[in-house]
Amino acid sequence: MRYLARKLGFYLIAFWAAVTVNFFIPRLMPGDPVDIMISKLGQHGPVTPEMRHAIEALLGADTDRSLWSQYVDYLHNLVTGDFGTSVAYFPATVTSIIAQTLPWTIGLIGLATIISFLAGVGLGTLAGWRRGSWLDNLVPVTTMFQSVPYFWLALILLYLFGSVWPIFPLNGGYDVYTVTPGWNGPFIVSVLYYGALPALTIVLSSVGGWMLGMRNMMVSTLSEDYLVTAEAKGLRPGRIMRRYAARNAILPSVSGFAISLGFVVAGSIVTEAVFSYPGIGSALLQAVGNNDYALMQGIFLVITLSVLCANLLVDLLYSVIDPRTRAGG
Known part of the structure; x- marks a missing residue:
């Protein structure tokens, strides 16, 4: 219980710090979202102070009030789930925009990250267990894809399988005309x-890294004394590989997986820009382009929560895989 309480306390403090930074960073950016909203509304003629104040209150960017007052209101709205109105998607609320786009990002980036992790760890385990085999010699080929810039690989695949051989669609998240x-x-x-x-x-751009890391850890683990003891006991090779070698070799990969899983939301920007995918990354680009404080804060908050929750879950999983991490001192 002390281990769990210590971890929860650390992540609560980290969450408060991230929320505070999330409040101040958009307000330090150049530009005025109120002017952008006035131009989007097609306002002609002079803008009265009352009209400007009403738009500021609507967008949560009331510059007449102190930063402290805005910060207190921001924390209150954070607790109540009211993130304000979006400039880029006016008059939709930030909550509705995130609710519409987040499932697309989690479904695509999240599942692809999990698939690449499982495939890379599984192949890396076999490659390390059977050093010198054809699978072990395949590791440099898979890591080559990781060295290629992601957007370049995406453009190549999009050109080949979307234009030259039109197997897949060029953009979008679904067929808007027929379904x-x-x-x-x-x-x-x-x-x-x-x-x-x-x-x-x-998957192609990330599976090589998981495979190489797991393969190297397996090679290092195979020289440990407890594996020699397990072999001397006459245990089956498959049991030794899974229960003794892979279980200890996977620990560094689990930490890396936590970081990758936490940045699923943040890492979706390039993906969705190349493929015009209707996820939260596209919404973040629109928010930055329109100085949309409210939407940027809402998306950054989702990114913060995803990173912290992923790391907390992996910390707890670490304590199950390796009970030594629960010991103090």
Whole structure:
């Protein structure tokens, strides 16, 4: 319990610090979201102080009040779930924009990250266990894809499988002309079809790193004394590989997976920009382009929560995989 309380206390302090930084950074950026909103509304003629004050209050950017008062209101709205109105998607609220775009990002980037991690760790385990095999010799090929810039790999695959051989669509998240969004078969099939190429790009660009890291840790672990003891006891090779070698070799990969999983939301910007995918990364680009304080704060908060929650879960999982991490001192 002390271990759990210590971890929760640390992450609560980290969350408060991230929320505070999240409040101040958009307000230090140049530009005025109120002027952008006035131009979007097509206002002609002079803008009265009353009109400007009303728009500032609507957007949560009331510059007539002190930063401390705005910060207190920001914390109150954070607790109540009221993140304000978006400039980029006016008059939609920030909460509704995040609710619409976040499932697309989690479904694509999250699943692709999990698939690449599981595939890389599994292949790396076999490559390290059978050094010198054809699978072990395949490691340099997989790491080559990781060295290629992600957007370049995405453009190449998009050109080959979207234009030269039109197997996959060029952009979008689903077929907007023939299917109706909802929990129905045609829509789910369309989403999987449109997300196949972006997911393939993510897997190809990241599976090599997981495979190489796991392979090297397996090679290092195989020289430990406890594995020699397990072999001397006559245990089956498969049991030794899974329960003794892989279980200890996977610990560094679990830490890396926590970071990758936490940055699923933040890492979606390039993916969604290349493939015009309707996720939260595209919404963040629109928010930055329009100085949308409220939407930027809401998305940054989601990124912060995803990173902290992923790291907390992996810390707890670490204590299960390796009980020594729970010991104090």
